[in-house]
Amino acid sequence: xxxxxxxxxxxxxxxxxxxxxxxxxxxxxxxxxxxxxxxxxxxxxxxxxxxxxxxxxxxxxxxxxxxxxxxxxxxxxxxxxxxxxxxxxxxxxxxxxxxxxxxxxxxxxxxxxxxxxxxxxxxxxxxxxxxxxxxxxxxxxxxxxxxxxxxxxxxxxxxxxxxxxxxxxxxxxxxxxxxxxxxxxxxxxxxxxxxxxxxxxxxxxxxxxxxxxxxxxxxxxxxxxxxxxxxxxxxxxxxxxxxxxxxxxxxxxxxxxxxxxxxxxxxxxxxxxxxxxxxxxxxxxxxxxxxxxxxxxxxxxxxxxxxxxxxxxxxxxxxxxxxxxxxxxxxxxxxxxxx
Amino acid sequence: xxxxxxxxxxxxxxxxxxxxxxxxxxxxxxxxxxxxxxxxxxxxxxxxxxxxxxxxxxxxxxxxxxxxxxxxxxxxxxxxxxxxxxxxxxxxxxxxxxxxxxxxxxxxxxxxxxxxxxxxxxxxxxxxxxxxxxxxxxxxxxxxxxxxxxxxxxxxxxxxxxxxxxxxxxxxxxxxxxxxxxxxxxxxxxxxxxxxxxxxxxxxxxxxxxxxxxxxxxxxxxxxxxxxxxxxxxxxxxxxxxxxxxxxxxxxxxxxxxxxxxxxxxxxxxxxxxxxxxxxxxxxxxxxxxxx
Numbered sequence: 001x002x003x004x005x006x007x008x009x010x011x012x013x014x015x016x017x018x019x020x021x022x023x024x025x026x027x028x029x030x031x032x033x034x035x036x037x038x039x040x041x042x043x044x045x046x047x048x049x050x051x052x053x054x055x056x057x058x059x060x061x062x063x064x065x066x067x068x069x070x071x072x073x074x075x076x077x078x079x080x081x082x083x084x085x086x087x088x089x090x091x092x093x094x095x096x097x098x099x100x101x102x103x104x105x106x107x108x109x110x111x112x113x114x115x116x117x118x119x120x121x122x123x124x125x126x127x128x129x130x131x132x133x134x135x136x137x138x139x140x141x142x143x144x145x146x147x148x149x150x151x152x153x154x155x156x157x158x159x160x161x162x163x164x165x166x167x168x169x170x171x172x173x174x175x176x177x178x179x180x181x182x183x184x185x186x187x188x189x190x191x192x193x194x195x196x197x198x199x200x201x202x203x204x205x206x207x208x209x210x211x212x213x214x215x216x217x218x219x220x221x222x223x224x225x226x227x228x229x230x231x232x233x234x235x236x237x238x239x240x241x242x243x244x245x246x247x248x249x250x251x252x253x254x255x256x257x258x259x260x261x262x263x264x265x266x267x268x269x270x271x272x273x274x275x276x277x278x279x280x281x282x283x284x285x286x287x288x289x290x291x292x293x294x295x296x297x298x299x300x301x302x303x304x305x306x307x308x309x310x311x312x313x314x315x316x317x318x319x320x321x322x323x324x325x326x327x328x329x330x331x332x333x334x335x336x337x338x339x
Numbered sequence: 340x341x342x343x344x345x346x347x348x349x350x351x352x353x354x355x356x357x358x359x360x361x362x363x364x365x366x367x368x369x370x371x372x373x374x375x376x377x378x379x380x381x382x383x384x385x386x387x388x389x390x391x392x393x394x395x396x397x398x399x400x401x402x403x404x405x406x407x408x409x410x411x412x413x414x415x416x417x418x419x420x421x422x423x424x425x426x427x428x429x430x431x432x433x434x435x436x437x438x439x440x441x442x443x444x445x446x447x448x449x450x451x452x453x454x455x456x457x458x459x460x461x462x463x464x465x466x467x468x469x470x471x472x473x474x475x476x477x478x479x480x481x482x483x484x485x486x487x488x489x490x491x492x493x494x495x496x497x498x499x500x501x502x503x504x505x506x507x508x509x510x511x512x513x514x515x516x517x518x519x520x521x522x523x524x525x526x527x528x529x530x531x532x533x534x535x536x537x538x539x540x541x542x543x544x545x546x547x548x549x550x551x552x553x554x555x556x557x558x559x560x561x562x563x564x565x566x567x568x569x570x571x572x573x574x575x576x577x578x579x580x581x582x583x584x585x586x587x588x589x590x591x592x593x594x595x596x597x598x599x600x601x602x603x604x605x606x607x608x609x610x611x612x613x614x615x616x617x618x619x620x621x622x623x624x625x626x627x628x629x630x631x
Binding site: 011078099102105106107110115117118119142147148153154157160203207208209263269298301312316318320322329330336 | 356440444467469470471474475476479480484485487488501506507512514516526591594607610612614618620630
């Protein structure tokens with residue numbers, strides 16, 4: 001009872017990276033709180049899935065395995081998670097901020113009347129004293145996220161309602177097997193007691209699941225463009241530099257919103273979180289919403305006409321100049337020097 | 340499938356987070372909306388378009404925009420009417436102030452019960468919070484199925500709507516009977532523009548509060564003659580909502596702390612666009628094995 005729970009996403013029998021990242025974080029939180037880490041796996045043909053989940057620290061794995069539970073559908077998964085949570089009373093429940101998690105978690109939070117914070121960039125344990133009532137709460141989950149277009153960082157708490165729920169995007173937390181694996185005890189969920197016929201009202205007719213064509217997450221070098229690039233055409237020079245350096249092109253939200261490139265390339269709180277060896281920020285001002293997704297880069301070079309752009313505060317090298325002038329020179333001198 | 344549908348569009352007037360000033364936040368950590376330019380939340384416009392597509396497909400259907408907010412949020416109801424909505428409801432009451440997504444969903448669900456629609460269309464998320472929670476939470480409060488990330492309403496099959504969803508890993512097509520709630524993605528078609536005739540027809544549409552605060556005799560006469568110029572305005576009492584589930588008191592999440600963003604200062608090496616600077620930089624990056 002009162003343990004830390006992670007809802008694990010499973011696509012074609014494979015556990016999603018974001019779920020393993022959450023287990024890694026959940027293990028740390030459970031250790032701080034002195035409680036167990038439990039995983040929820042709902043799907044079909046899940047035999048043996050407990051091994052991988054235990055490796056990432058899960059002590060107990062609640063498994064609901066039936067053909068009608070895969071692929072993911074909101075209502076049956078929500079009914080099972082709600083039923084399980086009512087019995088197990090988790091103190092913390094974590095979901096991926098993915099297509100699945102952002103669909104499921106709000107439904108569950110509404111049914112259980114518990115608070116939910118979306119797209120957290122950090123989770124910590126801490127205390128809180130309510131200013132009005134003077135009540136002190138210990139060991140709350142601090143749910144930390146940029147808000148309001150990235151102009152502020154908010155710490156959200158749920159003092160009075162359980163579970164304390166949060167979603168986290170893929171790549172925000174590190175994925176690391178636990179130092180000591182979890183106990184890996186499997187508990188079969190009797191799903192029939194939570195499910196009704198009406199939970200299957202949505203029928204999936206067709207699914208076209210593609211391997212993600214654009215994957216900037218693992219690129220060693222990212223050349224990212226911001227709104228300052230001015231146009232889609234100007235982005236071409238970034239692709240050229242990325243190709244020469246063996247990297248990928250990233251973008252800020254403003255550039256993606258302006259239609260300069262695909263959403264799959266968006267770096268930041270509402271995009272992908274990256275940790276490349278080298279991040280070259282071109283015409284990016286450096287709003288916190290963006291930097292939250294790249295400040296783990298080993299080295300940052302900014303190119304901006306504004307010497308006071310916020311990005312320069314986290315950059316190792318700040319080139320004050322026009323991207324359209326600087327980038328071609330980078331290509332030229334890289335080729336010249338790398339021969 | 341019914342011949343005509345009652346469609347409710349959930350929309351929000353949001354502060355334009357691209358233009359934020361210093362006085363944007365209040366001391367209690369809530370947003371000081373009065374200090375910011377307000378716009379129609381972008382994905383709610385995509386949602387309005389899907390509602391209008393349904394109306395095109397089911398002639399005689401009725402599209403009602405439902406929004407919760409302060410008095411000036413009536414602006415987005417007029418905007419929706421200019422683009423094709425039949426009318427709107429403004430849910431406005433001081434008791435709603437400080438509501439988190441759950442309290443907001445509860446309030447909206449109370450208004451929806453009164454409107455009794457066949458289908459609800461909402462934007463995926465609002466740009467001030469980026470949570471994407473209100474759609475699914477409203478669906479749960481109503482006990483309705485939810486179809487998130489909608490890109491296209493493909494058609495109908497018997498009593499079911501066929502809907503295409505855009506997921507991170509691909510595309511999914513689902514079938515679902517009414518009633519249902521869908522949330523629409525930015526990748527769905529853009530909203531049709533204002534229609535000049537509709538602008539002429541609806542430009543004097545006002546809520547009762549707006550009519551009270553600024554109105555001419557001419558406006559008043561017009562609204563008496565043309566009932567469609569009266570935008571419905573509901574309070575907590577009008578939707579029979581429970582005070583305890585609204586506002587800060589009805590919100591499980593609390594803001595503990597707000598930090599304005601200040602980056603930890605670090606010395607950046609300053610360079611210019613001069614050839615010697617760039618040449619030197621590339622040499623350093625190669626020497627340190629950052630590149631190559």
